[in-house]
Amino acid sequence: MTIQEMLGIDFPIIQAPMAGVQEHELAVAVSNAGGLGSLPCAMLSPEGLRNELTALTSQTSKPYNVNFFCHVPPEPDAEAERHWRRALAPYFDEFGIDPDTISSQAGRSPFSAEMAEVLAEFRPPVVSFHFGLPAPELMDRIRGWGGKILSTATTVDEALWLEARGVDAIIAQGLEAGGHRGFFLSRDISTQMGTFALLPQVVEAVKVPVIAAGGIADAKGVQAAMTLGATGVQIGTAYLLCPEAQTKPVHRSALKSEASRVTALTNLFSGGAARGIVNRIMRELGPMSSDAPAFPLASAAIAPLRAKAEAKGSGDFSPLWAGQNTSGCREVSAAILTRELAGVGK
Template identity: 40%
Template sequence: MTPEHRTPTHRNRLTELFGIEVPVVLGPFGGVSSVELTAAVSDGGGLGSYGLYGFTADAIRPTAARLRETTAKPFALNIWIPTGDEAASLPPQDFSNYVEALRPYFEEVGLPLPDMPDRYMPDYDEQVAATLEAAPAVVSFVFGVPAPDLVEEAHRRGILLVGTATTVAEAVALEAGGVDAVVASGMESGGHRVSFLKPAEESLIGTFALVPQVADAIKIPVIAAGGIVDRRGYSAARALGAEGVQVGSAFLATRESAAVPAYREILHSPAAGETVLTRVLSGRLARGIPNRIIRELSEATETAPFPVQNWLTGRFRPQAAAQGNTELMSLWAGQGAPLIRHDSAADVLAELLAGSPVL
């Protein structure tokens, strides 16, 4: 059959690999993932994803069980790999100083100052064990290459692995490490920049430049991420060599997400047209909509390192969200957010898939 007589299809190596109908992956959200949204994307034919940042093993198991009860389709669980630069502990006086600097925000939402915890993040090995035990169709990783024994055990269990790259070198390292597909995350992406070979500030490559280079450099499927919101972004990503797209902000703005109404309203507003890269909320570089806390902390002489800063601001940010106080929240969003038009996962999927697949 000649090319002009072939029927366009969204099916390709990626859909075959994951056992899904369309090559659309939900971006995993740390803190605002929801079972409802993950299931909605999976039931719509894509790959729903759920972010496990901060989850203990005891929290991972019931979450995976709820996902399996809600959808019979494949879904992914996402884990952050330790990079080795995390601050495992602090002298008590340093912790007290960092807490004191944030006192006004705790007082504003009506919370007492927190005591120093035994640890700031769950044990990574325990997270991995619980995730493999849950046996999702896919486990995706950010901030590194999963260890060889993890790759071997996941594949033994029939679990596919996806890594995330912000540079060509990272994509090559991930392929060499045995993952089954790579997300090429352009600097337009919302949330944390997940670079791991060089500092994030030295790895700010746009989606349009990154995706074709990664597609040329590796043989496994490439999933484009960053600034993809509508049919135009989907078509462009496919034309650049991606076999799928990962979409975050557009799905985050839907009613199925765990983002509070005030957050979703901002994503649908002109304010979404301005995003900044900042370390002040978590200690790691992330893209979000600027608000009062970002402006004020950016003027501070010093903020705590990751994950201490993320833990500290994470004590009051959920309370601020519950109060609808968007000035004290993390409003992660990508540069494509001004293109958001839909408020349901089904409509976002339909819009993306109205784009032209590569024949």
């Protein structure tokens, strides 16, 4: 069965869910163009999720995907937080920020029974996960309305783990991919490999369809992935300049500049390893810092720095998420881009 047949879409193109840079508009545009639009939900409240799904389903009758995180929230660690704020202290001084006024809210929550209740009202055809899978009873709820379940693997072991738990398809996320690594069995970066090394190994190891993700930016990249056994591709970075994305001006500017050629994995913005364009704070603290608290706790202390800098037109403290291949980023509609990625022109 092709991914098109499984998911009810025209093209084997899945728009990657990108929390913080998109809402329902991008998902609607991709789904209406024949791909699978995705809505990132990890940063939404139940009410926000309901509002976004109401808007999405009023604008498309095509299949769509909703995406959630499955991380285990860490226990707050006062000592770790003190270390982190001490590392950021010079920047707080620079911007006149009182650390005592900073919230400790992380802003990212794993999939829960409460969110599943909201989903049951809409019965989304596809639900995807990052950082593993939720509890079996939550997966059973999705299956109960006929929903297909996808999840991300960054190693062969993770792919086998997901297959054993009954996912319908696996997203093989190569090291080139922008945003957060979906790893969950190990946080060892040395286990991570590039898309075109990982993909054929996962295809060989599992029987379920495999979707390639990471470094794919045009129709030729899509075809290369399909040649290596992928049944579909998931693409995020190329959509960041589309008008339907909520990518902020400082992020758009970075994507259009030569700076976009240099990306790195960093834990500074959330505590989890994620790929973005190298900026001031990544250069000065180093992209991976032992001072950063566990995911997603690092985000609270850095948020006011980001806000102050962005107000001045600077992305020095912003998570400028991007994959290693930004060549596909263009200011065209998501519909045009989706069809071009599928090799059918405009």
